[in-house]
Amino acid sequence: MNFSIAEENYIKAIWRLQQSDSNVTTNELSAELQTKPASVTDMLKRLKEKKILNYEPYYGVKLNTDGKKIALGIIRRHRLWEYFLVEKLKFEWDAVHVIAEELEHVSSPELIERLDHFLGFPKADPHGDPIPDSSGRMETTRHISLHQLKEQQPAVVSGVNDQSSGLPEILRQKKISIGTKVEIKQRFLFDGSLEIKIRNQPLITLSEQLAKNIFVTPL
Amino acid sequence: MNFSIAEENYIKAIWRLQQSDSNVTTNELSAELQTKPASVTDMLKRLKEKKILNYEPYYGVKLNTDGKKIALGIIRRHRLWEYFLVEKLKFEWDAVHVIAEELEHVSSPELIERLDHFLGFPKADPHGDPIPDSSGRMETTRHISLHQLKEQQPAVVSGVNDQSSGLPEILRQKKISIGTKVEIKQRFLFDGSLEIKIRNQPLITLSEQLAKNIFVTPL
DNA sequence: TTATTTTTTTAGATTTGTCTAAATTATAAT
DNA sequence: ATTATAATTTAGACAAATCTAAAAAAATAA
Secondary structure, three states: OOOOHHHHHHHHHHHHHHHHHOOEOHHHHHHHHOOOHHHHHHHHHHHHHOOOEEEOOOOOEEEOHHHHHHHHHHHHHHHHHHHHHHHOOOOOOOOHHHHHHHHOOOOOHHHHHHHHHHHOOOOEOOOOOEOOOOOOOOOOOOOEEHHHOOOOOOEEEEEEOOOOOOHHHHHHHOOOOOOOEEEEEEEOOOOOOEEEEEOOOOOEEEOHHHHHOEEEEEO | OOOOHHHHHHHHHHHHHHHHHOOEOHHHHHHHHOOOHHHHHHHHHHHHHOOOEEEOOOOOEEEOHHHHHHHHHHHHHHHHHHHHHHHOOOOOOOOHHHHHHHHOOOOOHHHHHHHHHHHOOOOEOOOOOEOOOOOOOOOOOOOEEHHHOOOOOOEEEEEEOOOOOOHHHHHHHOOOOOOOEEEEEEEOOOOOOEEEEEOOOOOEEEOHHHHOOEEEEEO
C-alpha cells in the first residue's frame, strides 16, 4: 500500500508518541502535528480504513504490526538522510531535522538501500538514535534523559534531542558530545539545574532545559 | 514565493516545451503531464495569478523572467540529484529520472548548495544535460539528435534522452557513451535506420528510435 | 465563406486534508 | 450521584488539484 505525505507524518507521530505512551490520544497527536483535534479524528478514520492501526472513538489509537513496520520504514529513511546530511554534506546536526523531514517521504526502496550502502550501513544517526535495518529491526539503546539520571551514577552521553536547534553550539562550548562520560555531582531543586563532572575537568553547570535534551546510558 | 509539487511540475513542463516551441499550448501540456486539458487550464489560471507566466486564453502560455528562474532552480535540483544518484549511489542512468523527480521538490536552498559542493560542482548530469548554477546560468550545449545529424558530418555524443529507460543497456552493447566520436555513413529512408562509424570499429546499425534518443554536438 | 473538426475553456463534481462551531462522550470535582 | 470541565467527534465549509460533460472559440476543409 501507498501513503501520502500527510499520512506518513501521522504514522510517524503516532509511533513516536506510542513509545512512551502506548495509547495515543487525539489531543496528543493534535499537539505533535500542529493541527486541530478534528483533523486528527478525520485522519485516524482514514488510516483505520487502511488497516494499519487500532482506533476506537474516544479511546485513542495504537499502530498495529503493519503500522509499526511502515513507521520504522519512515524512521529509517529519516535517520539515514540525517546521517548523510551531517557526514557527507557537513551540516550541523541541529539543521538537519527539517530537511530530513522532507527527504524521508521520497519513496524509492532502492534509493534507500543504496544510500545505506553508500553510508557504510550506519547504526545510529547523528543524534545517537538507532537506524532500523531494512526489515525494521533496530538496536534498542534504552537511554534516559540526563535530567532523569541519578546522582553519582556514571553514564555515557548516547544521544541528543533531534528536534531542538542551537544544541550543537552549546554542547561544543561545554565540550559534551556523544560518547562523553558524565556524572551528576549535585542537583538544585530550586531551578532543576545540575552540576556535572566530565572526565578530569572542573565541574560545569547545566540548566534543566539542557539536561532534558541530552540522553545518556547509565554504566 | 512558494510552489506546490504540482505547480513545480507544471513550471518544469512548460519550460521544457518552451525550449523547442516558444508558445506552449494546453494540449501539449496535457500530454506532457498526463492530465486532462481542463486541469491544465485551471492550473494556468492559478500560475498566472502568481505572475510567473503570460497566459492568454486560447493562445497558449510562456514563462516570464521570474518563471524561467524558478524553472531553472527545479532543473538544477533535478540534475544535481541525478548526478548524485549515478556517481555516488551507482545507479544506472536510466533508473535515476523517476527518483530525481521526487528529490527535486525538496526545497532547502542550503541543501542544494552543499550537495553541489559535495559533488564537486559538476557541469552536466549523467545524460549530458547542463546543470544551471545557483543563479540559473548554464552552458548552452546546443546538441541535436543523432537522427538529425547530416551524413559524413563528424560529431561527438554529448547526451542521451533522460526519460527513456533501457538506454544504458543498448548503448553499452553498442559501445557508445558520452564523448564517443561518431559519423553517419548511410541513412536508410525505408525505416530511418542509420549505419554509423565509431573510431576504428566496423560499421554498426542504429534504429531510428535509438538515434532519436542520442544527442550529438557536430565537430 | 460557410461548415466541420479540433482545441480550449467553463461549469459542476470529487478527493484529500484541513478548518470552525456545535454536539457528544468521558473524566474530575463537589 | 450529579454536575462541571475537558476531550473528542460530528457536521458543514473550504482550498488544491483533479475529473467529466458541455459550451465556446479557433483552425481547417469543403
